[in-house]
Amino acid sequence: MMNEESVFFSRVLTELTLSFHIIYATIGVGVPLMIMIAQWVGIKKNDEHYILLARRWARGFVITVAVGVVTGTAIGMQLSLLWPNFMELAGNIIALPLFMETFAFFFEAIFLGIYLYTWDRFENQKKHLLLLIPVAIGASFSAVFITIVNAFMNAPQGFDVLNGELVNISPLLAMFNPAMPTKVAHVVVTAYMTSAFVLAAIAAFRLLKGSNHIYHKKALFLTMKVGLIFSIATAIIGDFSGKYLAEYQPEKLAAAEWHFETEENAPLILYGILDDGEVKYAIEIPFALSILAHFNPTAEVIGLDQFPEDETPPLYIHYLFDTMVTIGMFMVALSGLYWLGKKLKWTFVDSKWYRLLIVLGGPASILAIEAGWWLAEVGRQPWILRGIMRVEDAATSSTHVDLMLILFAGLYLVLGVGSIVVLTRMFRKNPVEQEIEDRHAEKGGDIL
Structure with missing residues (x-):
């Protein structure tokens, strides 16, 4: 070999x-x-x-x-x-x-x-x-x-x-x-969030399977409430992670966002496909990448044009970023609606279809953790020790x-x-x- x-x-x-x-x-x-x-x-x-x-x-x-x-x-x-x-x-x-x-x-x-x-x-x-x-x-x-x-x-x-x-x-x-600060905070808080949603999925599954016991209802309410707190914290720390990348690992941020040219007023690209270097069918959010990178809608964001081709991370990490963010936002919305629904006595949060979404939220959170971890590791390529050892x-x-x-x-x-x-x-x-x-x-x- x-x-x-x-x-x-x-x-x-x-x-x-x-x-x-x-x-x-x-x-x-x-x-x-x-x-x-x-x-x-x-x-x-x-x-x-x-x-x-x-x-x-x-x-x-x-x-x-x-x-x-x-x-x-x-x-x-x-x-x-x-x-x-x-x-x-x-x-x-x-x-x-x-x-x-x-x-x-x-x-x-x-x-x-x-x-x-x-x-x-x-x-x-x-x-x-x-x-x-x-x-x-x-x-x-x-x-x-x-x-x-x-x-x-x-x-x-x-x-x-x-x-x-x-x-x-x-x-x-x-x-x-x-x-260290953003990585450690992101890993620990997402672990808390994911564990809450996995346990919520188990409680929702028991309720879906016909058990109407108050024990499972209490378990579901507690875990969704904790999940909401940590999913919001995850989104905030994720924003800080973006700013860290813009400052210290701009090539990883540029590859994850398919940001090819260094420019001001940079839009954030979600989903889409690459066709001969052209981005097609993507959702473009104006100024959002400049805000993510520098908290300033007109700030310049470094693109992949500033890096040698052999030091550019694989471009498929864009989909890993999209997966992580999409599931994260979905879980914030799902837990937020559940908590609000319980407060305002909306009946749909106790419906079968909503509980099914909560059940799916458990494995989805695990998938988001996986996507985030792959993004962290693959986004560092071709380096094992950035800038020192390949x-x-x-x-x-x-x-x-x-x-x-x-x-x-x-x-x-x-x-x-x-x-x-x-x-x-x-x-x-x-x-x-x-x-x-x-x-x-x-x-x-x-x-x-």
């Missing part, structure tokens, strides 16, 4: 691993916060349904954490196996955030174990709730530290290059690079990457199918109605 094939299979395997891991990682970051909110609301309102909600989500969360650990370990291993030249060059710098990410995960795992095994050990439920704080912090900081590694690849700093080697290394300066120079020359790809694909298939089977069986054999009855019998009193 030639080096070109090694690079190709290394890229495919890395993309496959990241695409699979990001689903479990997103849920792993967002769900602890949702559990914490549900339990807090339950204690505050003295409402057993919210307490039960936290309890059931926590059980399912453990399964996703287990799969996330396996895929996260695979990523760490693949960094060294598939990209040895990159790790040799940048390993000294990114070792610190990688270590911190592992520490954050252990911090989360220890307190998660204590939290799960002490459900009925506390007279005061507030003390049990306190155990969730380090779980949520650990989960979020896992995302923070691993995103810092990615931010460094987009905006490398904190070192000097001398004869192809990195010298004068400052890991802290490298960690706090210009890409992808083809970083890859392994091993002839066995194609076999690794097949083996890892098999592993992810088993993990994906296995986790779905375990989760569905776990909740099918222990329905809400039965659990409420059991707890009712245990307590010998009424459950609110």
Whole structure:
């Protein structure tokens, strides 16, 4: 297998691993916060349904954490196996955030174990709730530290290059690079948003399937409300991300927006197709790209004409950007209408078709996360370390990457199918109605 094939299979395997891991990682970051909110609301309102909600989500969360650990370990291993030249060059710098990410995960795992095994050990439920704080912090900081590694690849700093080697290394300066604030904020907030909408989709699905239990209605209202807050936050941080790209990675913004010529009063192009360099059938929003890039409708936006062709990212990232933004806007509208409808007692938000849209919103949010991640990674091409090392120079020359790809694909298939089977069986054999009855019998009193 030639080096070109090694690079190709290394890229495919890395993309496959990241695409699979990001689903479990997103849920792993967002769900602890949702559990914490549900339990807090339950204690505050003295409402057993919210307490039960936290309890059931926590059980399912453990399964996703287990799969996330396996895929996260695979990523760490693949960094060294598939990209040895990159790790040799940048390993000294990114070792610190990688270590911190592992520490954050252990911090989360220890307190998660204590939290799960002490459900009925506390007279005061507030003390049990306190155990969730380090779980949520650990989960979020896992995302923070691993995103810092990615931010460094987009905006490398904190070192000097001398004869192809990195010298004068400052890991802290490298960690706090210009890409870090927007990237970290975007990843963490979208994880919260996506987790809320995935849990909302499950509640809406149960209601669609005929269960009219108040438990599912409360679950749906809580998750849609939280989803609305974080989807609005995502849109605001997305705007800051656009401004970061205009300043530090203009070639990525230009490729994502099909902005070929440097010009003022730049319009934003949505959808469309490219025909011999001509954009056709697109929706054009006047001045919107100038506003996104510089908060000024007449500002000049750098186009692809300013960059050599071999440093231009693939133009198909335009569709990834469109997918991410379209789903994001759809979820803001869907959750906003639901919340408003509940406030103003509009009946359509409880209709079957609206609940079906909420069910579809769960997988759509996951798709938006995937599109955003692919946009971040592919938009950096041809660089693995922007401006310093190209992808083809970083890859392994091993002839066995194609076999690794097949083996890892098999592993992810088993993990994906296995986790779905375990989760569905776990909740099918222990329905809400039965659990409420059991707890009712245990307590010998009424459950609110």
